[in-house]
Amino acid sequence: MVKKIYTVLIFLLTFALSFSSNIKNVRFNSFPTQVVFDLDETKPIYISEYDETSRTLFVEVGGVTDHYDKKVTNKLPKYVESIQEYKYDGSHGFFLKLQKNIFHKVSIRKNPNRLVIDLSKSRNIKQYTVVIDPGHGGKDSGAIGIKNVKEKDIVLNIGKYLRDELKEDFNVVMTRDRDEFISLTNRSRIANKKGADIFVSIHANSSNQSSHNGMEIFYFSKKSSPYAASVARYENSFGEKYGENTSSIVQIAGEIAYNKNQEKSIPFASNLTKNLSKTMGMRNRGIHGANFAVLRGVNCPGILIEVGFIKSPKDYSIINSRSHQKKMAKNIAEHIRNYFY
Numbered sequence: 001m002v003k004k005i006y007t008v009l010i011f012l013l014t015f016a017l018s019f020s021s022n023i024k025n026v027r028f029n030s031f032p033t034q035v036v037f038d039l040d041e042t043k044p045i046y047i048s049e050y051d052e053t054s055r056t057l058f059v060e061v062g063g064v065t066d067h068y069d070k071k072v073t074n075k076l077p078k079y080v081e082s083i084q085e086y087k088y089d090g091s092h093g094f095f096l097k098l099q100k101n102i103f104h105k106v107s108i109r110k111n112p113n114r115l116v117i118d119l120s121k122s123r124n125i126k127q128y129t130v131v132i133d134p135g136h137g138g139k140d141s142g143a144i145g146i147k148n149v150k151e152k153d154i155v156l157n158i159g160k161y162l163r164d165e166l167k168e169d170f171n172v173v174m175t176r177d178r179d180e181f182i183s184l185t186n187r188s189r190i191a192n193k194k195g196a197d198i199f200v201s202i203h204a205n206s207s208n209q210s211s212h213n214g215m216e217i218f219y220f221s222k223k224s225s226p227y228a229a230s231v232a233r234y235e236n237s238f239g240e241k242y243g244e245n246t247s248s249i250v251q252i253a254g255e256i257a258y259n260k261n262q263e264k265s266i267p268f269a270s271n272l273t274k275n276l277s278k279t280m281g282m283r284n285r286g287i288h289g290a291n292f293a294v295l296r297g298v299n300c301p302g303i304l305i306e307v308g309f310i311k312s313p314k315d316y317s318i319i320n321s322r323s324h325q326k327k328m329a330k331n332i333a334e335h336i337r338n339y340f341y
């Protein structure tokens with residue numbers, strides 16, 4: 001342990017010369033149980049080591065130019081037996097002796113910038129819930145494309161690949177993981193019941209003109225352009241077709257949450273569409289706000305991805321290929337990870 005820490009120290013000191021990240025505050029959260037170090041840097045230099053025998057977790061932040069000088073050892077967080085603090089030239093270290101059978105996870109989070117130690121009795125520490133919503137299903141095939149390919153099948157494949165990419169790090173909930181019919185109302189109900197932190201609905205676009213191609217992402221908005229409104233109307237029409245009154249799906253979040261959710265959805269959608277279209281070699285049709293029934297009822301940031309046009313030969317060859325579906329899922333997963341961490 002001592003030797004390890006010495007090595008760590010040398011490592012940190014080397015970086016300390018070129019970076020600075022200061023601890024602004026240390027807090028303990030009780031639900032979920034966390035020790036939080038607020039930092040003034042997005043990409044801090046830090047290191048963490050855990051010694052099983054002594055049950056000691058060592059965390060050190062490097063590049064410290066201004067030491068945090070409030071004493072953090074007066075009060076102990078849950079699951080922690082003791083804390084020892086060490087200040088070195090250019091770095092700040094903490095030894096946390098954990099109680100028996102406590103698991104930990106150290107991560108860097110953004111907004112605000114912080115280093116978080118999650119502590120739990122469960123080995124499986126997952127903080128965020130991602131709800132994946134493959135559109136349509138069962139009697140509702142969605143749009144029909146080239147060679148009679150069905151939207152419901154393409155989006156289910158992508159959804160399942162996305163789940164596989166995320167399940168290690170997130171609580172992943174799928175509104176459907178097989179070919180079954182789920183009403184739009186129930187999709188948002190599932191998301192809210194599971195406490196979704198983000199909702200990702202996957203669809204494929206349709207147009208009678210085969211020259212229309214590319215991907216685009218929608219977020220919920222009460223106002224929309226005529227184009228975005230027409231896409232929302234089209235997707236909502238499937239709900240209506242199967243007996244659902246989509247206008248009865250109420251927006252659950254209040255005005256403040258509505259603005260906040262939209263504020264979070266827009267940059268996420270915008271980064272994703274730029275990067276994903278590039279990765280897939282597809283046209284980027286941008287992001288649009290529209291009144292999608294499925295997004296309206298969800299009480300968290302949510303997006304609806306139209307992964308491509310099912311009747312466009314160019315898009316069809318991409319979105320109907322397993323390897324491309326996997327590639328797409330990988331890229332979406334990366335953006336979801338960046339959104340949270």
Ligand SMILES: [Zn+2]
Nearest residue numbers: 135142203204
């Ligand atoms: Zn659809």
